[in-house]
Every structure is written in structure tokens, then in C-alpha cells.
Ligand SMILES: NC(=O)C1=CN([C@@H]2O[C@H](COP(=O)(O)OP(=O)(O)OC[C@H]3O[C@@H](n4cnc5c(N)ncnc54)[C@H](OP(=O)(O)O)[C@@H]3O)[C@@H](O)[C@H]2O)C=CC1
């Protein structure tokens with residue numbers, strides 16, 4: 012599986028403010044670029060922290076891109092995936108509506124009643140890991156279901172874990188011209204942090220978009 016991480020940060024590396032509310036860092040042109048990346052993906056993944064904070068829809072906005080996908084024999088929207096060890100995704104979350112297939116990755120410790128509530132809402136539950144979602148295991152299952160190209164939109168906890176598991180192939184960071192600050196504000200890669208064996212990035216491209224900069228890296 013090819014895994015592409017895409018996120019937008021402030022100039023000081025934050026994904027959002029300390030209130031963890033959704034904020035727009037990207038401008039119109041960058042959101043249009045993100046839409047293209049979504050349209051080119053088989054699935055789009057976020058963590059349950061992002062679902063609880065942003066209630067994202069994760070669908071393709073541009074009708075031409077949806078038509079293009081359908082003429083290639085694909086669904087109009089990529090599948091949506093949420094990493095949610097304890098099945099906390101609210102049943103009325105937008106990610107669970109019927110616009111696209113939604114996979115909820117849970118761990119063995121997820122309460123059975125929550126799992127069944129998510130299944131009743133139409134989510135396809137994939138169990139991987141004892142107390143926390145095991146991405147290597149979950150991704151093998153997604154690959155078996157035809158997901159070869161996965162876009163990850165955040166947040167910082169999930170992005171860190173994916174780097175820790177050495178599952179990231181490409182990283183795109185849109186750096187907006189704003190400072191958010193806050194020692195508790197989420198950053199691009201949170202988790203426990205690396206102290207050695209840091210992931211190595213190869214800078215492939217730098218592009219000015221809106222009033223910010225898009226940095227594109229291959230993970231070595
Ligand atoms: N600017 C941008 O581009 C973006 C900004 N954001 C912002 O980021 C913030 C949310 O980020 P964050 O709080 O880090 O949340 P995440 O979306 O990264 O979700 C984190 C949660 O995912 C669950 N999870 C399941 N499996 C794993 C695993 N193996 N490793 C790590 N986490 C796992 C955990 O909950 P559990 O243990 O219950 O499973 C964890 O708490 C919000 O403020 C949102 O607005 C988010 C996306 C993009």
C-alpha cells in the first residue's frame with residue numbers, strides 16, 4: 012500500500028489551536044489541491060481525535076473528479092477510514108453517512124455495544140490490535156479489500172504512529188502564514204516523539220500556494 016500523509020500547519024508547526032477546534036490554514040487553491048489528492052486515493056484516513064474535533068466528511072468536492080473516478084469504474088468518493096481503538100466515533104458523525112464506504116478500525120478492547128452501533132449505522136468495522144489499533148495489521152486488511160493508495164489527513168497522534176510504524180511513503184505539508192502557538196496545541200507529529208532513529212525525508216518539491224508554501228517529501 013502506498014501511504015501519502017497530507018496536512019496543513021501554521022508557520023510554527025501546529026495543526027490547530029490549543030482548543031483543538033478545526034481552523035482553516037489552507038486557502039482555496041490548497042483545498043483544491045487536497046481535493047485532487049483525495050480523488051486520486053482509494054481511501055482517506057483520520058484518527059478519532061480529528062473526527063471528534065472536526066466532524067469531517069472526507070469526500071471529493073469537485074464533480075469532474077467524481078465523474079472521472081466513475082468513468083474509471085471506481086466509486087465517486089474514496090472510502091473513509093477512522094482509527095478508533097475504542098469505537099468512540101459518534102453514530103451521527105458525518106464520516107458515517109452513506110456518501111461513501113466507511114471503515115472503522117478498532118482494537119479488541121472496543122466495547123461490543125459500540126461496535127454493533129457503528130455497524131448498524133453502516134460502518135464496516137475492522138479489528139486490529141489488542142488495546143490500540145495496529146496499523147500494520149489494519150493496513151494489510153484494507154489492502155486485501157482493494158485499498159492500494161491511502162491518503163492520511165491527520166491528526167498529529169495518528170501521523171506520529173504511522174511514522175513510528177514506518178508506513179509513510181510521502182509527506183505533503185502546507186505551511187500557512189500564521190502563528191498559532193500553544194504548548195498543548197496539536198503538531199504535525201505528536202505521540203511520544205522520536206529521540207533517535209528519526210524518519211528521514213527527501214525534499215522533492217517546494218511550491219508557493221495561496222499565501223503559504225507546500226513542502227513535498229519522499230520518506231527515505
Ligand atoms: N490542519 C490540518 O491539516 C489538520 C488538523 N487537524 C487537527 O488535529 C487535531 C486532532 O489531532 P489529534 O488529537 O492528534 O487526533 P488524531 O486524529 O490523530 O486521533 C488520535 C486518536 O486516534 C486514535 N488512534 C487509534 N489508533 C491509533 C494509533 N495506532 N496511534 C495513534 N492514535 C491512534 C487514538 O484514540 P483511541 O485510543 O481512542 O483509539 C488517538 O487518541 C484537531 O484539532 C484537528 O482540528 C486534524 C487533521 C488535519
Ligand SMILES: Nc1nc(O)c(N)c(N[C@@H]2O[C@H](COP(=O)(O)O)[C@@H](O)[C@H]2O)n1
Pocket residue numbers: 017018019033034035036037042045057061065066067068069070164165185
Ligand atoms: N489541508 C487542510 N487544510 C486545513 O487548513 C485544514 N484545516 C485541514 N483539515 C483536514 O480536512 C478535514 C476536513 O474535511 P472535510 O472538508 O470535512 O471533508 C479535517 O478533518 C482535517 O483532516 N486540511
